[in-house]
Amino acid sequence: MTISSGSVSIALCGSGGAGVMTAANMLVDAAAQAGYYALFSRSSGPQIRGGEAAALLRLSAEPITSVDDTFQILLAIDWLNVVRFAAELPLNADSLILADPTAGEVPEILSRSGARIVELPMKDLAQSIPGGRPNMIALGVVAALTGLGVEPVVEMLGKSLKKKHADAFEASLAAVRHGAETGLTLDAPCRQLPPALPRHGGRWTISGNHAAGLGAIRGGIRFCAAYPITPATESLEYLSAALPKIGGVFVQAEDELASINMCIGASFGGDASITATAGPGLALMTEGLGLAVSSETPVVVLDVQRGGPSTGIPTKSEQSDLNIAIYGLHGDAPHLVLAPQSIGDCLFTTQWAVHLAEAMQAPCIVLSDQSLGQSRAVIDPAPASPFFANRETARTPAEGETFKRYALTNTGVSPMPVPGTPGCQYTADGLEHAESGTPSSQASDHSRQLDKRLRKLVLHDYGPDWATIEGEGEIAVITWGSCTGAAREAVIRARADGVKARLIAPRLLYPTLPEQMARALDGVRKILVVEQSHLGQFNRYLRGEYDLPARPDVLSRPGPLPIRPGEIHARLLAMGK
Template identity: 35%
Template sequence: MISQLSWKIGGQQGEGVESTDRIFSTALNRLGYYLYGYRHFSSRIKGGHTNNKIRISTKPIRAISDDLDILVAFDQESIDLNAKELRLGGVIVADAKFNPTVPEGIEARLFAVPITKMAEELGTSLMKNMVASGASWALLGLPIEVFNKAVEEEFGRKGAAIVEKNIEAVKRGAEFVLEQAGGPLDEFKLDEADGQQKLFMIGNEAIGLGSIAAGCRLMAAYPITPASEIMEYLIKKLSKFGGTVVQTEDEIAAVTMAIGANYAGVRTMTASAGPGLSLMMEAIGLAGMTETPLVIVNTQRGGPSTGLPTKQEQSDLNAMVYGTHGEIPKIVIAPASIEDCFFDTIESFNLAEEYQVPVILMTDLQLSLGKQSCEPFDYDKIVIKRGKLVENVPELEGHDLFKRYELTEDGVSPRVLPGEKGGLHHVTGVEHDETGRPSENATNRLNMMDKRLNKLNDMYIRDAIRIDAPHETPEQLIIGMGSTGGTIDEARSMLAKDGIATNHITIRQIHPFPTKLLLPYLQSAKKVIVIENNATGQLAAQIKMNAGFAEKIESLLKYDGNPFLPSDIYKACKELSLDGNVQRV
């Protein structure tokens, strides 16, 4: 019996790879296994190689695995591209239609199953994904009833006849491969899971759910990979809570609509990726100048320009911190898990209103679209904070205006909603005085700039840095952000076996940078290695600029569109030179 296993399915885009993965993982989730999935897909609607990889475990996991146990292939290309991941003794379940062959040098057991033929015998080749699923499920020796239940849920809306045909497809695939293999494979039999069904979702869904829990009732957005699922999730859910989603003509319209709605008092968000964020920059400056709360989700992908829209990257950090013209206060938060995506979204809405600033929630494609198990969210932790939102404004004398931008000790001014009696004030994107009237007075300019910029002094979110530091003076301090955390932890376990002592910090508050919190750990480490999916070491540059220790810091960079594997980090940390050179995977 084994405690974990990796399964992958590959084929052409539009060939049923995604639905196969969905049903397969849903059934495993029902049994109580922990899962971590990653999609490698083309930026085309149909055609181009795509694969989905699922890691299955009896214990919590937060990274894709280096190796592979079972590969399900709809074409030879899937075998040629992915067979190198198969561990010694791994299995390939392939469609006999294309006469599959195992590449030279790969020691794997091949099961050629007439997947397409069986599906066509049942009426349509579309059911070949169910034949393939049944074949690979059977090799694991797991109860077929659980899988059939997942099939019913997937196809139930299409009627009983369709459900029965798909279940028959599963059965035929299972029976064929079991006859070839002589029964389930002992080496792939998983230990029993705890039986407790986990939440199983992508980061974008957790963000969508978090926005609802935060009281968001309007989303204005334009579709873009890999952010679209947030909008798609809220289209289905938000109306049930009295809210709505508006698909705007572009990202400029989306962000300005969000600013207007937030000014009116409705918690509103928008979500995009790098190209869309670029279009929003002028409006983000408007939110900063008018001190209007604003929440933006930026799901990073490969750039620049259209770049690699369906591939992993973490290269928007500088754009989020520095992108706007002029100088405004803003907050940039980087969740590192599915649970973070949920709770950090709620925190983003609170921070936006407490400090009256734009808040950017920074994710990456792996975290946004990788489907993962997590424990049910503790809703008792949810707190809604609306900051200095004033009601029952005292009567003003004569033609006096409300001091919407009043100079206060903490830099945060009282805020009123439109229509509040006594709350009349100007709102403008030009520099203004305490009532919002335009002003070019030099003293006023200094006061207003200082007021805005100082409001975030010593501001720290919950777990601004997430620390695992068992060693007082580690040989290496490994620092990452976003989706790299689980991968770093697995690499550290491998390094520990080699006697290399490491500490690990995930930086979750990107801006304002948590310098004071990070300093003690930088001081105690002999070497600092910063892991990030970009070509220029943007996170490392932030650390050097804000905290120093440039002589200790080395970068491990990966920017080929793929996420880090545990072995990438393990090998690099073990072999990294001491001359300070930037390394890349």
Template identity: 60%
Template sequence: MSAETVSIAITGAGGAGVMTAAQMVLNAAARTGLYGLMARSTGPQIRGGEAAAFIRLGAKPVNCLDNRFDVMVSLDWLNVERFAAEIPLDAASLIVCDADAGPPPSRIVASGAQFVTLPLQQTVKSLPGGRLNMLGLGVLAAILGVPDDAITVVVEKALRKRGQAVLDAGLAGVTAGRSLVEGLDVGRFHLQGASTAARTDRWSVSGNEMAGLGAVRGGIRFVAAYPITPATEILEWLAPNLEKVGGVLVQAEDELASINMIIGASFGGTPSLTATSGPGLALMMEAIGLSVASETPIVVVNVMRGGPSTGIPTKSEQSDLNIALYGLHGDAPHIVTAANSISDCLFTTQWSVHLAEQLQAPVITLTDQSLGQSRAVIDRPADISFFSKRETFAAAAATPYQRYAITGSGVSAMAIPGTPGGEYVADGLEHSVTGRPSSGAEDHGEQLAKRARKLEDLDYGQYWAEIEGEGPLAVVTWGSCAGPVREAAELARAAGMDLRVISLRLLAPAQTDRLEQALAGVERLLVVEQSHSRQFYRYLRAFYDLPGEIRVFSRPGPLPIRSSEVLQHIQSWS
């Protein structure tokens, strides 16, 4: 076990309350001054079946799961073997399970972990209204050394709205769970948090919630979307909060309606967004091309999951990169951004709105299930504002209005419907500078160049990537892989290695000169990604001249990329 973190897995059948108990553990630990990360694993059926929650707590910010688990609390053994590979255990791990639950899966036994059996089901039956997850919460609170008052506050906040009887039963379950652990030697799992003064400005958030907040901060005031795992929580967060700032959310009948609704709302002058996952993004591609051709700004947040087809809706993967970059037909330049952490989901979404509005173009923002549905205790992100906005046509203009005028920046003023003198033809056909449909070679060439130039010539500043460290070895990555890569780099530097980490936030348009400068002096380069076909590596090879010896560490979901694996690849060069 790391001296600075402790990792916990809670497993049980779907509906057993695993996620509820895990979130209470995370929030209670946060009240003691700890940081934390909670990830979730469920089966492809989404409801029912298997369920597991993974928690990592530490005195410093936690950006990824650990390489192993210190404690596993199994509420039952139903279907655990389906995700046993996601729970690496060893001889130093402690497994708490029900004495009457039967034999554990052979893979769990083979880990060599220490088993402690407790009368969980028997105890629950003795409690009026008892719930197994609340008993497990008490067991974990005792093992982790979480004070009674921290657990009580969290339980009361979560259960009071369900009535006094439910609250009393929950608190009784926690107390009973604590009593079951009395006498166990578990002090090695206790962590010391920060003082109250040091933790007054922390948030407990998911990546999907942060994406929703980024949308609101960026100025989004209309959202149309169709629910889809794992993006639905963005919509659930936006539904009440968008209304508070005068916005509107519409649950459309499908993804085709969603994308066309936001194009229409944006054409009317309202910054607009939709959220989806891979199958939905595939359906939206034709309409995103309409956004390109008509130069109508929109944002599409795509929370990636395993594919193809329905794939694995509840597991994370980075395999939508190709469709985000290349999925549109014709020459259709657009922007693709990617969040690099749960906290960064806020900034990247907000920045994406800014880019869409400034450049009058569609932006596809990529996160994934690992970022979107995981929850972290983080320091409050900085408040960042972008001051540029959509260039609109003013009625007082003296010359006839040209919606698609050829300008130096490639951006031309967009008339809001109803603006006197701002009438123009708006559709997906190629057009002249006035918007009149045209099949002429000159008009087509001019408009193609205009749409490309406005994206290519913009100075995206420092936000295009996050760069840390220096050295002849570089690790290039993106998205949720950035967390384990950063942790591996910290461990490598502590061992005396010099290396740099480059995590791309802007994927399209490619920043060729910037990455060339960031890789200056690099002799060895490791690419880390979570896809089977090495989509990110092939993207890099398509747009950049990569220096030195190149190696790739790639793997599809559902197994996450772990920092120990990245570190092994780094050390293989030493």
């Protein structure tokens, strides 16, 4: 029997060394080759490297930016410590569990879902092939059951193995084909993908961290200093290779304090600069960010959020750095805070962040998270964006004029010299100052400089990119960051059920834009706030910063469990009664 579906979600489980991540990556590449979109994330235990893991995939003929409500197929090479993340593997009576009988009984936490259990002797099948591996058997089975077919997989095997590892290629090819043949003989329904739509040009397979790195390069970043930290490290790996190719510099600093101060120094010297970190590192950078605010030195900080506080859960996603990003600097310290809304949007938002930071000579925090940064997706190529680092630089003053680094301009932005520019010497530090840069404790200077630093952010024209606004109706779903994809899918489902709702997802979190938000909420009578934090930080932010037309309902919980479209959909149906 074949079950058609708009998308198919698959979980591949196995212990360290079982090769489920290798199989999953090949499946994603094969899906892209066949014309499909894909989303691939991983789940693991509390350790940062190695050990048991599950590869979580969703394949679709349409672009996807969210996990689905359940998995249609769960294939386990073994069950080692799967209970550590079993809650992240939702199943129901329509799901299919494929399990190797040599691995023991299916854990009760999964079997009680009512999913159909079918034995698949992957290890025995692999042993019948010289050099065969169970993960390649699994890859062939899944390709057959989803209707993806074996040929795109074979093509990917050829690209990755044929030239360098001929023996491994032949063994893997035989195992994949044997798995596909076996899959079609199983007493199990196929979860058939719809036909892939015609493609116009190629597609990208990219992670959010790599997309953010590319966005930084496109935005004009030429310097990065950072200390590796999960889950931000992949963006640093990308930049460490990319920057030298374009004349830039990458430095691995000794810690987060050094990295932010190196970036401020490089920016002071004239190069657009970025660092990347996670919540613990951002906490260490707050004093340096205050220096960047006071000295009006542009710098970008990519914060790939993870579960907290303290060391928290390094391998899981959460949106709980919102408060520290917006309110965490001491004193009145206006700065920029942005949040990408999908893996592809990590590129645009980071590029925009570089542009904004440079244009306004202010620090900008980009709030990504683990589910965006470390997930891999097949997406349409990102279009070219006009946003680029364009700092207003100072020139040698005319004879008789005195250079004022912090001149009180109408826009709040004053020209910033490259060190060594004749006649443009000034004191640059964290002390309050007069227009000249000379340290001052005068109340008048303090008030004027505070107004100046705020004015440049408030008066800037951010255009339509400040938020994603879709749909119409008296119900508004307001969300941010990685929850945007699930909220969008829920709004579409609700519309099909006769409940009209609109999606409002701010990309610019600070400064706030009251007039734009008021227009987005025009006609709204009910609000549902969706976020992944325990304290409902986003809800509190919205109620504190905006004049909302109704007291919001809230769908909020911490990581590691993602908020799925079905949960939001159910809340919308209840609100629409």
